[in-house]
Amino acid sequence: MKILAIETSCDETAIAVIEARGGFRKPVFRITSNVVASQIAVHRKWGGVVPNLANREHQKNLVPVLKRALQDAALLQNSKIKIQKPKVKRNIQRVGAILEREKDLLKPMRKFLSRYQKPEIDVIAVTNGPGLEPALWVGINFAKALAMAWNKPLVAINHMEGHIISVLLSQNQGSSNTKLPMSKQIPENKFKKSKIVFPAIALLVSGGHTELVLMKNWLRYNILGQTLDDAAGEAFDKVAKMLGLGYPGGPVLARLAEKGKTGIPFPRPMLASKDLNFSFSGLKTAVLYFLQKQRRPFHRGLLADVSASFQQAAVDVLVAKTLRATTMHEPRTIVLGGGVTANNELQAQLQQKLANKFPNVRLLLPEKALASDNAAMVGAAAYFHATKKAFANPRTLKAQGNLRLSFSS
Ligand code: KG4
Ligand code: ZN
Numbered sequence: 001m002k003i004l005a006i007e008t009s010c011d012e013t014a015i016a017v018i019e020a021r022g023g024f025r026k027p028v029f030r031i032t033s034n035v036v037a038s039q040i041a042v043h044r045k046w047g048g049v050v051p052n053l054a055n056r057e058h059q060k061n062l063v064p065v066l067k068r069a070l071q072d073a074a075l076l077q078n079s080k081i082k083i084q085k086p087k088v089k090r091n092i093q094r095v096g097a098i099l100e101r102e103k104d105l106l107k108p109m110r111k112f113l114s115r116y117q118k119p120e121i122d123v124i125a126v127t128n129g130p131g132l133e134p135a136l137w138v139g140i141n142f143a144k145a146l147a148m149a150w151n152k153p154l155v156a157i158n159h160m161e162g163h164i165i166s167v168l169l170s171q172n173q174g175s176s177n178t179k180l181p182m183s184k185q186i187p188e189n190k191f192k193k194s195k196i197v198f199p200a201i202a203l204l205v206s207g208g209h210t211e212l213v214l215m216k217n218w219l220r221y222n223i224l225g226q227t228l229d230d231a232a233g234e235a236f237d238k239v240a241k242m243l244g245l246g247y248p249g250g251p252v253l254a255r256l257a258e259k260g261k262t263g264i265p266f267p268r269p270m271l272a273s274k275d276l277n278f279s280f281s282g283l284k285t286a287v288l289y290f291l292q293k294q295r296r297p298f299h300r301g302l303l304a305d306v307s308a309s310f311q312q313a314a315v316d317v318l319v320a321k322t323l324r325a326t327t328m329h330e331p332r333t334i335v336l337g338g339g340v341t342a343n344n345e346l347q348a349q350l351q352q353k354l355a356n357k358f359p360n361v362r363l364l365l366p367e368k369a370l371a372s373d374n375a376a377m378v379g380a381a382a383y384f385h386a387t388k389k390a391f392a393n394p395r396t397l398k399a400q401g402n403l404r405l406s407f408s409s
Helices: 040-044 051-072 086-098 103-115 133-150 159-168 232-242 250-257 281-292 300-329 344-357 376-387
Strands: 002-007 012-021 028-038 123-129 154-158 177-179 200-205 210-215 221-226 333-337 362-364
Touching (some): 002 051, 086 133, 103 133, 123 133, 123 159, 159 200, 200 300, 210 300, 221 300, 232 250, 232 300, 281 300, 300 344, 344 362
Parallel strands (some): 002 123, 123 154, 333 362
Antiparallel strands (some): 012 028, 210 221
16 A cells, blocks of 8 residues: 655654555554654744744645655656646646645646656555644645545554554664655665554653553553643753753754763652643753752753753653653553654663563663654654545544544544
8 A cells, every 4th residue: 555644743744655565463654755844943932832823834845745755656647648637627726625735735636637647556644633733734725636536445543552553563674764854865665664552552652742641552552641730842952052062952862861960859740640641841940940949041050960960850751751650551562752852861761671671571762763743653653544544524624733653544
């Protein structure tokens, strides 16, 4: 099955083409193209993602990103016929009704549809939540327009489900990850083989979410615990901002932490609570109070120590809750997903503690390039829905900013 996947839930305009086979028993995937156009430069001066700017940027980026993704996958072909068939013409006109609110996208979209042939794909997948609704809508309407023009079925994917399934993908084997504008890489022809043995628990840690999810089988998601306030990535970003490390500061803070000591006694919120929920806002405030007592400008050594101590407090809670969930639910696999998964300390400490306490539980991590937002993970998740013929109705499909993972049938 060939899947074209679209992801616009936050500040990355991402489109990928993936190939999948093997069904539920032996699913394997190959990324044939994976294009991510980042908007960080646009949002940086505001210190965070501005929803309406994201909407405008997605409108601008989607057609060039689609062209690139199809080109990388060798699926972009010029239309042979100079004069369009009436049906194709009619469809191009009808796109206007679907993209009524995406005025900047409509013109390039019509041009694209009249210039290129319908590609050989089987399914179109799109993220319908959670995320910023003005950003999600652009991707959804774009996907609806393509599905209508090309007469392809549509699958709606929960972004967090994508992060879970990202561990089944390999960027190195058979893929070209294009950060626009970059030169094309030739994909190798290999499928990645890795396995989630059920039951599985996923620790999802991103800029918007922190949750522990139990998966008894494919598509069966049960949220065991989640953050009651800030997400882990959000706390990393906010603390980084307090330290003057720019936006998004999570990765910068993590790098700085390598040079620091972990001795500052920041709190480990909810570490002792018996449930599987998290809270990071108190930790963030503790860092703020600590910094208010320090002399400015902060010297480099202090910045590194605060980074290391904050990071350790966050990692302690994330690791402890994952171990608690493992004791309670006895999974055979633990999956890590989301941008914060790229954190080396989180990876190393979780790996080590699991090896000591639960040596038979396997830990699956996404490759670094696939830990942050991308569309390949959306396409891979869509494979399971498409295999079950769980298609979305284009007439009723809508953006759901607070969409939760649920037990889907
Ligand atoms: O999953 P993601 O790319 O986007 C969302 O869905 O939110 O996650 C982005 C988050 C940001 O908050 C970023 O600061 C954080 O992941 N992040 C990190 C690291 N790399 C990215 N946080 C801590 N350590 C890292 N190495
Ligand atoms: Zn994400």
